[in-house]
Amino acid sequence: MIDQLILLLPAASLASAVLIMLTRGAIGRRAAQVSVVGGTVSFLIAVALLIAALSGQDNSRLELAGSWGSLLFDPLGVLMGVLITGISLLVRVYSVRYMAEEPGYPRFFVLLDLMTAALLVMVAAGDLITLLISWHLIGVLLYFLLGHDTRSGSAYRYGFWTFITYRLGDLPLVLAAVVLYTTYGTWSLPGIFDALAANPDAETYFGLPAAEFVAALIALAAFARSAQFLLHTWLPYTMDGPTPVSALMHAGIVNAGGFLINRFAPVFAHTEHTLHWVFVVGLATAVIGSVLMLSQHDIKKSLGYSTMGQMGFMIMECGAGAFALAIFHLIAHGLFKGTLFLSAGSIIGQARRNDGVPKEDLYTFIVERRSARNRPPWLLMAVITLAIPVIVLVLTHLAVAPNLLRNQGVEVLLLFGWVTGAQLIFTTYNLGSQNPWRLLTLIVSSFTIVVVGYTLISHAFELFLYPDHELTDRLYEAAAIDFGWFVALVVLTSVVIVVGWLRAFYTERGRRGGMRPPSHWWRNFHALISRELHIIDIYTVITRTLLAASSRINVWLRWG
Numbered sequence: 001m002i003d004q005l006i007l008l009l010p011a012a013s014l015a016s017a018v019l020i021m022l023t024r025g026a027i028g029r030r031a032a033q034v035s036v037v038g039g040t041v042s043f044l045i046a047v048a049l050l051i052a053a054l055s056g057q058d059n060s061r062l063e064l065a066g067s068w069g070s071l072l073f074d075p076l077g078v079l080m081g082v083l084i085t086g087i088s089l090l091v092r093v094y095s096v097r098y099m100a101e102e103p104g105y106p107r108f109f110v111l112l113d114l115m116t117a118a119l120l121v122m123v124a125a126g127d128l129i130t131l132l133i134s135w136h137l138i139g140v141l142l143y144f145l146l147g148h149d150t151r152s153g154s155a156y157r158y159g160f161w162t163f164i165t166y167r168l169g170d171l172p173l174v175l176a177a178v179v180l181y182t183t184y185g186t187w188s189l190p191g192i193f194d195a196l197a198a199n200p201d202a203e204t205y206f207g208l209p210a211a212e213f214v215a216a217l218i219a220l221a222a223f224a225r226s227a228q229f230l231l232h233t234w235l236p237y238t239m240d241g242p243t244p245v246s247a248l249m250h251a252g253i254v255n256a257g258g259f260l261i262n263r264f265a266p267v268f269a270h271t272e273h274t275l276h277w278v279f280v281v282g283l284a285t286a287v288i289g290s291v292l293m294l295s296q297h298d299i300k301k302s303l304g305y306s307t308m309g310q311m312g313f314m315i316m317e318c319g320a321g322a323f324a325l326a327i328f329h330l331i332a333h334g335l336f337k338g339t340l341f342l343s344a345g346s347i348i349g350q351a352r353r354n355d356g357v358p359k360e361d362l363y364t365f366i367v368e369r370r371s372a373r374n375r376p377p378w379l380l381m382a383v384i385t386l387a388i389p390v391i392v393l394v395l396t397h398l399a400v401a402p403n404l405l406r407n408q409g410v411e412v413l414l415l416f417g418w419v420t421g422a423q424l425i426f427t428t429y430n431l432g433s434q435n436p437w438r439l440l441t442l443i444v445s446s447f448t449i450v451v452v453g454y455t456l457i458s459h460a461f462e463l464f465l466y467p468d469h470e471l472t473d474r475l476y477e478a479a480a481i482d483f484g485w486f487v488a489l490v491v492l493t494s495v496v497i498v499v500g501w502l503r504a505f506y507t508e509r510g511r512r513g514g515m516r517p518p519s520h521w522w523r524n525f526h527a528l529i530s531r532e533l534h535i536i537d538i539y540t541v542i543t544r545t546l547l548a549a550s551s552r553i554n555v556w557l558r559w560g
Helices: 002-054 075-098 105-124 128-146 153-184 189-198 210-225 243-251 253-263 274-294 299-319 323-353 361-366 378-400 408-431 436-465 469-479 483-510 520-530 532-559
Strands: 060-065 068-073
Touching: 002 060, 002 068, 002 075, 002 105, 068 075, 068 105, 068 128, 075 105, 075 243, 075 253, 075 323, 075 436, 105 128, 105 243, 105 253, 128 153, 128 189, 128 243, 128 253, 153 189, 153 210, 210 253, 210 274, 243 253, 243 299, 243 323, 253 299, 253 323, 274 299, 274 469, 274 520, 274 532, 299 323, 323 436, 323 469, 378 408, 378 436, 378 483, 408 436, 408 469, 408 483, 520 532
Parallel strands: none
Antiparallel strands: 060 068
């Protein structure tokens, strides 16, 4: 029964696409109804598979074509299947009216159904060939979806930009598949993982350690697909495509990098240095994406950079060894970002009619740039800001898993949780209120509830996705660095944060109304951020140089 459901999961969306394609002339606008029905069937099948996995059904592998064409039934695949089918169904329903006036109405739903089927095959792929085919098809279908409006030159341009970036990211994954097959002699993913566990020190070309080399290649493929820094430019510039496509892309497709790393978790468990670089790249992407998001005036582009920052944080969680936490993050972010994209138009329309901003403390601080008069003592608030998040985070994690804090990765994530909580309380201090202690109590209570829920759910995800505690321990060990360096980095970071917060509080204390003119350094930094670090300008120069060089070569060859 499970094997039949696994096969029907992508087949329902594929059948919907084929039916619309064959009967598009007869059904016309009813193509949307066919697509919604197909999406509903896929979602119900995914939910049934998830229930089976939660009830303790053993993992299985359905073979369709011998050495390739296999599908897996496992917790990771079915959980991602529910996310994909759920978001895809919402996008279908939203598109029924949104795309009604667009040309190529049936074609859009065909592409949407094919994309859903390709995503479902990718998350359930049981061998390298099936994974590579679906991985490649996702990029091709996304190109056609982004360029659905053939009249838009910018949509075509940035759709092609996305296609090229995806193709560059495909090369490392293809090479990783070749290395795995030549090293272990099988295309089957479970077979590869078993062989790797039996011989973790196997070497490949040029005497390189197979696990380390393959993990690095997989990480590179994930970086391109999840818009990590320097490979991120396609993501915020693909907003000229239809809004439903943006929602599906930011809520589902861009998460493929986090899924890929989790799918190959047994490979990363036998590495020594790869997860360190994954952490660094994710951290840089998270910081840069968040900063660039704040400088945008276009709501959809701001959401694009927000997604970049969140993808960086997700990759950083993988680099810290918290693979299951990254899956929970991508699911929560997918649902949240999909909702934002699908409601962006309504929000813009409401803002044009009425800004809806009350003339209270929040409006006074953000719009008029004036601070409220009632404030607690700055030094007391500084201590509260730094101490309360630490207490809440540590006690919550100790209550869930007493031995959890022995992992460096968890401690790193706690450090970032501390920074986030401190930022929240500091913002509360800046806003001010007629009753500041009441507002502070509400903020701290909300923060505690969020942390407790986040910790409990992430712990449950780890138990569900990785019931083998030996694997999770190896992942944390692979992400760990030398203890002396780790302590030094944590202490140094903590000191910098504490000094920074105290200076910020002291500055707020010394402010006497009004806004100080920005410094020369601040103006230069703002100019750099507003130009998006000049990354696009650099790529434009490189593109023009390559085109000019290719023109010269073409002329030279014709002369020859």
